Amino acid sequence: MKTRFLTTIFACLFITSAFSQTELNKYKYVIVSKKFDFLKSANQYQLNDLSKFLLNKYGFIALIEGESYPEDLSRNRCLALDADVLKEPGMFKTKLKVELTDCNDRLIYTSGIGESREKEYQKSYVEATRAAFASFENLGYKYEPKAGSVVASAPEVTATSNASSEIDKLKEEIKSLKEEKAVEVVEERIAPVNNPVTITESVNTGVLYAQAIKNGFQLVDSSPKVLYRMHNTQLSDVFLVENKSAIIFKKDNKWFIEHHENGALKLEVLNIKF
Known part of the structure; x- marks a missing residue:
């Protein structure tokens, strides 16, 4: 026994x-x-x-x-x-x-x-x-990357036809911006004198983790839940948000998302970790 x-x-x-x-x-x-x-x-x-x-x-x-x-x-x-x-x-x-x-x-x-x-x-x-x-000591650890996977626990995402159309439209809007002045010009365009931008904390108060996808990143919370998918542009630290009339950009070591809400332009702070 x-x-x-x-x-x-x-x-x-x-x-x-x-x-x-x-x-x-x-x-x-x-x-x-x-x-x-x-x-x-x-x-x-x-x-x-x-x-x-x-x-x-x-x-x-x-x-x-x-x-x-x-x-x-x-x-x-x-x-x-x-x-x-x-x-x-x-x-x-x-x-x-x-x-x-x-x-x-x-x-x-x-x-x-x-x-x-x-x-x-x-x-x-x-x-x-x-x-x-x-x-x-006796665990015998050895890293074994997941075959064909770049991001752990997240499927590869591709833009839909609607997203591609939205991306093309936004690309045209920022095509003429100079790279070294990208953020300043974007802010000038979204903050006219008679319609100031509202700056608020991000609705997601936790950390958003950037995970690589095709042509950009997706931002997930700790759930993990995908909140945004953003795609590269020709401008440094400026991304187009999939399925939204919005952009995500970096200024003064902070990340922002500029988007439309109830007919008004809003600028929100995002806590992103790459």
Whole structure:
């Protein structure tokens, strides 16, 4: 009876490990939080740098949140998992675990609990962090890109005939604009003196992730739900919005969408991450 019980436990652990490995292999990068919640400052005791080092050691391409990202990650944030180290309750021990979540905050992997009995904070946190990351050693992680897919969990989108007509119309309207003055000219055209533009926060208060599609990007929220599909123009940082009389453009490191609403022109701020 005892042997059968142990066999069942080991089988469950094997299946869980295999599932975790399959899930992890879908992601190319891991972004380590620049500050863990249980610490007072960013990279205190060098735990964030240590986490990045250990992830790289076990085969991942690890980055610290906020540093320069590779081009493919900048275009598709869902290529990466987010890594966070969490503190568990313990009276006489320091207990830490590692969690990996995807771009939609879905939990993908949780490490074992790393423990330390050291009394000095730096020594105990470092020891417990290393112990928690030891769970990664036998995962056998290896990135396996999805064949024929550029964007994770999102089908390739092509413009409909109506969208193409709208795009052609808008292209004609901005064709004469000079590239270096694109944003200024657009604002002059949408903000006449007798009809000022209303500037509001975006109706989507969360982050919109830009995912590459044919001839541009689509913007999705954390659901994930596609809110806008925008297509390239000959102008830098100016895009045409599919199926809408609207454009999305960048000025002063902020992204805006200009569109018609109830017969009036509106300018809204968008929080876009590429």
